[in-house]
Amino acid sequence: xxxxxxxxxEPKPSYVYFYRREGxxxxxxxxxxxxxxxxxxxIVGEGTTGQLVISGQGEVVVNLGKKxxxxxxxxxGGKGSRFNAKISSFKSLSKVEETIQSxxxxxx
Numbered sequence: 001x002x003x004x005x006x007x008x009x010e011p012k013p014s015y016v017y018f019y020r021r022e023g024x025x026x027x028x029x030x031x032x033x034x035x036x037x038x039x040x041x042x043i044v045g046e047g048t049t050g051q052l053v054i055s056g057q058g059e060v061v062v063n064l065g066k067k068x069x070x071x072x073x074x075x076x077g078g079k080g081s082r083f084n085a086k087i088s089s090f091k092s093l094s095k096v097e098e099t100i101q102s103x104x105x106x107x108x
Contacts, residue, residue: 003034014104015039015056017097021046028053032082041068041100043087050087057081064103071099 006016016038018031023044031042032055039056041064052074054065065083069076071092076085 001030001034003031006035006038013038015041015100017041017043017100019043019093019096023051039064039104041096043072043093043096045087046090048088050090052076052083052085052087054078054083055081060104064100067099067103068096071095 002018006013016035018041020027020042021044023042027044028042028051032040032053036055039060040054042051042053044051050072052065052068052072054061054068061081061083062078065076065078065085068074069085069087072085072087073089074085074087076083078084
């Protein structure tokens with residue numbers, strides 16, 4: 001599975017990002033169950049309908065969620081280890097990975 005491939009990566013990645021046009025809630029829950037020890041970002045959908053789910057530890061989950069919502073014209077929220085949002089634009093999808101990296105990169 002896609003989740004198993006990510007678990008085999010050495011060193012362990014600082015985050016795991018998946019985008020799938022035809023993903024659904026089952027797809028999202030399998031990933032979140034299998035990748036509990038990771039900062040996980042999952043985006044599904046296309047056009048004007050989609051979903052963003054982030055799970056992980058600490059404040060980064062909600063803060064990154066808000067940032068990606070701005071980028072993807074999403075509405076949502078979260079607390080604790082989970083952030084959920086509905087997305088209405090995929091125009092900036094290509095900037096997602098860059099946004100994640102700049103958000104979690106250690107600032108020196």
